[in-house]
Amino acid sequence: MARLSRVEDRPTPEEVYNWKVYANAIIATWAAVMIGYDSAFIGTSISLASFKNEFGLATKTTNEFNFISANIVSVFQAGCFFGAFFGYLIGYFLGRKHGLLISSAIFILGAGLQCGTNLSTGLGIMYAGRIIVGLGIGIASNLAPIYVAEISPPAIRGRLIGMYELCWQFGGVIGFWINYGVTQHIGPSHKQWLIAFAVQLIPGSLLFVGSFFLIESPRWLVSRDRNATALTNLARLRNLPQDAPYVVEEFAEIEAAIAHERSLAGAGFFGPLRTVFTSRTLVYRLMLGSSLFIWQNGTGINAINYYSPTIFKSIGVTGTSTSLLTTGVYGIIKLFGALIWLLYMVDTFGRRGVLLAGSFGGAICMYYIGTYIAIAKPTLHPSATIGPGGRSAIAFFYIWTIFYSPTWNGTPWVVGAEMFPQHVRTFTQACQAASNWFWGFIIARFTPQMFTSMGYGVYIFFATLMVLSMPFIFFILPETKQVPLERMEELFAPGMKPWKAHDIVMARVHESRGLRDSSPKEGSFREEMDLKQNV
Structure with a gap:
């Protein structure tokens, strides 16, 4: 089994x-x-x-x-x-x-x-x-x-x-x-x-x-020309002798891959940097991948993560223990949503599909919460118990979590890893991680002031950003699901419409493999797993 x-x-x-x-x-x-x-x-x-x-x-x-x-x-x-x-x-x-x-x-x-x-x-x-x-x-x-x-x-x-x-x-x-x-x-x-x-x-x-x-990673050791140690470590990790056919074959592939990357990016620390910043298409992809973290933070996730007691207080939740309990339930829902994304959704519905669904459902929830606060003004009418309207607002907050967790939570990291060739991915990963933390800093720094000055408008703000992310995803971001790494360049070819690129490239892939009429699902499984390496 x-x-x-x-x-x-x-x-x-x-x-x-x-x-x-x-x-x-x-x-x-x-x-x-x-x-x-x-x-x-x-x-x-x-x-x-x-x-x-x-x-x-x-x-x-x-x-x-x-x-x-x-x-x-x-x-x-x-x-x-x-x-x-x-x-x-x-x-x-x-x-x-x-x-x-x-x-x-x-x-x-x-x-x-x-x-x-x-x-x-x-x-x-x-x-x-x-x-x-x-x-x-x-x-x-x-x-x-x-x-x-x-x-x-x-x-x-x-x-x-x-x-x-x-x-x-x-x-x-x-x-x-x-x-x-x-x-x-x-x-x-x-x-x-x-x-x-x-x-x-x-x-x-x-x-x-x-x-x-x-x-230590055998791949890193080979990149530093410490091949003997790399072979020893690879054999230890595979629990096989150094002369075992599997180890010999894999080690040869690592050496060949490192040599190929050096030929593309050049040797040394600055090789990947030069490769990225001298290529218009790679710079464009870097900007595209990094911008996904703007939209991810535009969902309001870091405002909720860091200021959840403030969030629930604005809805009408009173008492420290009650607020913390409500926050804890949010964390559990987020965990299970991430599991559903990992095990099923991202490889079934694709990247664009889950992002669009997350933005659409999340925007409805945020608009509802903002509308409730604007009408009911729960902070001006505190109560020891939460009424039906307050309970519905909390329910929509949890529904928002259900929409966010299996969509925007991890998908930008997958797309960022898929869009770049192996020889520059370590550097582009650093850039995209920095983008994630930068926009998280912006949200974390100004959320308290936003709640003070904007009130219910904070929810309308995040909902509107989610709505705006939808045309961005549809018209600018191509679908990368199942596309082999070596064919990723074709998604970003001049004149290729992002909303049609996936079907065109996958048709070429199937034709080149002689699989035009067969399902690509099983053949793409390893590609999908390989491409997740920087999630």
């Missing part, structure tokens, strides 16, 4: 699917737990009365508190932005293993600084800790998926890289629920808010320790 779940590119010995490759992938994808947790816990932590009292925020005006909370949240995103580029630098010169080790060490340092913050130190150390944690996470967000892609056997590559998204959402669930747990069991105190900050040290320390046991 295990073999039935894999589509192999060649006859593969069972030894290849061994515990070593799974263990190394799990250690690397554990970095996503750090990312998910840190993205989720901070918004609910700074809303705790114990945190506000500790730093004198309870006496601040609304504008003053919004300014401080936005700084605490957004400096993390700024650190992630620069960390994404540092990840390319560190990954090139020091490798994937040492890069993840460094990222976790930086993360632990930043988390430790946050835990050392108190009334006497003020928030200065908190800001520094948030920036440093962001640097570590930015590095990890670049290197972890690349490492897993490089060590995985093709037949299970998608499965192993899928654990990255799963770990991200798992960390998010813990982050959303942690403050609900402390409010239920610990009274308002320094200890109450400190626990959520201290929990950061757990995933960071586990990655730090685990990184010592990682087997």
Whole structure:
């Protein structure tokens, strides 16, 4: 039964699917737990009365508190932005293993600084800790998926890289629920808010320790001309002797691929940069892929992730515990939505289809919530219980989550990985990760002020952005599902209409394979898994 779940590119010995490759992938994808947790816990932590009292925020005006909370949240995103580029630098010169080790060490340092913050130190150390944690996470967000892609056997590559998204959402669930747990069991105190900050040290320390046991990527070693070590590591990962036919063949392919990439991009750190920025079509694709993260943040996702208590308060949810409980349910729905996307939707309905559906359904939900708040004005009529209108607004918020999670949550990362050839993908991945963190910073920095000045207009704003994303997706973004990497150039050929490009290119692919009348589904499975390597 295990073999039935894999589509192999060649006859593969069972030894290849061994515990070593799974263990190394799990250690690397554990970095996503750090990312998910840190993205989720901070918004609910700074809303705790114990945190506000500790730093004198309870006496601040609304504008003053919004300014401080936005700084605490957004400096993390700024650190992630620069960390994404540092990840390319560190990954090139020091490798994937040492890069993840460094990222976790930086993360632990930043988390430790946050835990050392108190009334006497003020928030200065908190800001520094948030920036440093962001640097570590930015590095990890670049290197972890690349490492897993490089060590995985093709037949299970998608499965192993899928654990990255799963770990991200798992960390998010813990982050959303942690403050609900402390409010239920610990009274308002320094200890109450400190626990959520201290929990950061757990995933960071586990990655730090685990990184010592990682087997360095054979592909990176070959790129640094350390071929003997690379062959040893490949044999260890495949659990086969170095002279086994499977290992010999795969190692020869790695050497050939590296040589081919050097011939295309040139040797050295700046080779991929020169290749991208001297090609109009690659620059266009880089702008297109990076712009998807504008629209992703335009859904309102980071406003919700970081300021969920504010979101639910605007709908009419009162009481800290109730708000945190409602936020926790949101995290669980988001986790299951991501699983549905990973296991089924993105490979069944394509990239354009899921993005269009997510924008359409999400816009309706946001318009409904904004309309309800405009009419009912729940913040002006507080009540211990939520009426039918408030419950319907919360229901539409959860429906929005159902639309977002299996669509915009991970699909931009897939498209970004698919659009670029292998010899520049490490660099373009860094650029797109930086784009994600940059636009996340913009949203995180200004969301509190938006709620103060715009009220229900915030929901109308995000809904309208989702509507505007639909013509962008339809008229500008070509469908990349099932298109082989070597044919990706054809999607962006001059005069090719994006909404027709997929059908035209796939017809050519089927004709060249002599499969015009046959289904491409089984043949495209490995291509789809390969293309997910940077999700």
